[in-house]
Amino acid sequence: MRNVEAVFGGILALIVLGAAIFMVVGGDWGRAPTSTPTTATIITPTTVAGASASTSAEDVYCQCFDDAFDLAREADILSSEYRAGFENCRAVAGVRGGEAWTAGWNARASSKPFQANCRAWLRGN
Numbered sequence: 033m034r035n036v037e038a039v040f041g042g043i044l045a046l047i048v049l050g051a052a053i054f055m056v057v058g059g060d061w062g063r064a065p066t067s068t069p070t071t072a073t074i075i076t077p078t079t080v081a082g083a084s085a086s087t088s089a090e091d092v093y094c095q096c097f098d099d100a101f102d103l104a105r106e107a108d109i110l111s112s113e114y115r116a117g118f119e120n121c122r123a124v125a126g127v128r129g130g131e132a133w134t135a136g137w138n139a140r141a142s143s144k145p146f147q148a149n150c151r152a153w154l155r156g157n
Contacts, residue, residue, distance in 0.1 A: 089125065093132040094150035096121035100136030101148060109137070131157070 099117060107113045114137070122130035132150070135157075139148045 089128075090154060092121075092125045093128060093154060096125060096129050096132040097136035097139075097150040097153060100133045101140045104137045104140035109141075 096117075100114075100121075103113055103117060118130055118133045121133040125132065132153070135153050136150070139153070
């Protein structure tokens with residue numbers, strides 16, 4: 033009887049050891065799957081020749097605003113696309129970029145046409 037317990041104990045120990053090695057080596061076992069956003073646009077700051085820095089910053093804010101406005105039609109606020117877009121705008125344009133993303137999303141969600149313009153939002157803030 034002791035031999036049967038020893039065999040099963042040894043097999044269990046090998047399984048646990050194998051799982052531990054697999055996780056240390058870099059397996060994805062036990063981790064939530066990660067995916068890249070499919071519809072979110074990657075925002076990159078652009079500098080137009082001859083344009084002032086404020087115009088370039090406004091362009092980035094408006095790109096964040098417009099992308100969020102468009103995405104709000106097809107995605108949920110809890111989606112990975114929303115989160116990735118918000119984080120990307122915040123990383124590129126700071127707090128104001130995150131505010132532009134949120135304002136664009138809210139403009140679509142609230143269905144208020146007078147709020148659906150980035151330039152109007154920039155003038156109001």
